[in-house]
Amino acid sequence: MTNSSDEVQRGLQDVIALESHICFIDGKEGRLIYDGYDIRDLAAQSNFEETAYLLWYGRLPTSDQWATLRHHLVELRALPSAMVERIDSMPATATPMDVLRTAVSELALFEPEETRPGPSSIGGAQRLTAILPSILGQFHRRRAGLPPLAARPDLSHAEYLLYALLNRDPSELEARVLDVALILHADHELNASTFAARVTASTLSDLYSAVTSAVGTLKGPLHGGANERVMEMLEEIGTPDRVEEVVKAKLSRHERIMGFGHRVYKVEDPRATILREWSRRIGEAQGDLHYYELLRKVEEVVHREKGLYPNVDLYSGSVYALLGIPPDLFTPVFAASRVAGWTAHVLEEYQDLRLIRPMAKYIGPTDLPYVSIGSRV
């Protein structure tokens, strides 16, 4: 028995589920556009706060609007004391993505006024974006025995995130590298985590529930978790002369090479192009091109053997590692950027709401006779 057309689009591949103003991916040309602006221009000239404004409001801010938003985001960073206690009570061995997912969900208990679905959710969007670095910093600092967070109103989102994780002020270059990475990760159309957020929002559930869904979805290694796995692969490879052997062995075992391939891009992911250059720049500045050289060689072998191009996750891990960010915080740093896109999409969903509810093609039996429990074998 079927209740729909026989065409099944596995993984919803090539299905256009909704209209959106926020983000356009040209998978054939390798272009990424946020609200009309090419990611290459934003990465060269913008900053995370401005990019977040663009995603939320659909236009670039004036200097006054930018300054107001930046000031507001600083004010919204503070964790409620009850959340500090909650985070401090979490096991120090917990995975930071689990901590983040739990903390986002629990934050709703303390801020019910921010969680109401609707256009006013812009307040919640800004609150969540501002507070994610504080959640990560609070957890990481406790487990690492670092001093508690200070408010640091002088620091931008990227600078504060680095300060929160490293307990030091970043250099200008470090702050710019992270700012660019945050711009590049801020949105990506209907990727799995954003879709999860929109599905949740489409039931008229609240923003915090939607972002909780998104964090759980980003965690998977086929999505945001790939950057951490790239670094595991580099550790396994060790030296450039072992790239060929290790990559070919993985491919012969039909293992996926993390940081390669993409559902939408059929050419190189433009974010990978930009991050590759920043990986080289930060490597040169630190006199350590080890990761960069390994990754260039991995790219060469994977492209030759499988015809695959790198995605954003190939270089992000090496950039974060050179910044001194621990590997289990790579995906949470991704989340600290993508939260701007998730919340922009949730706001868009509330404005043009339609319950997202696809169908499955049933391939099981029908009309089985019910056998009472005592008679089953």
Ligand code: ACO
């Ligand atoms: N390594 C090896 N083979 C791959 C890879 C890879 N990274 N990516 C795709 N392939 C192969 C598949 O094995 C499959 O081969 P087959 O036809 O011989 O079976 C073919 O390419 C098509 O793969 P699909 O899984 O159908 O392609 P899909 O569009 O679903 O995959 C995905 C996209 C999940 C990102 C995939 O490329 C992948 O697993 N990449 C590695 C994980 C990764 O880097 N994720 C980050 C993505 S970017 C982001 O989320 C921020």
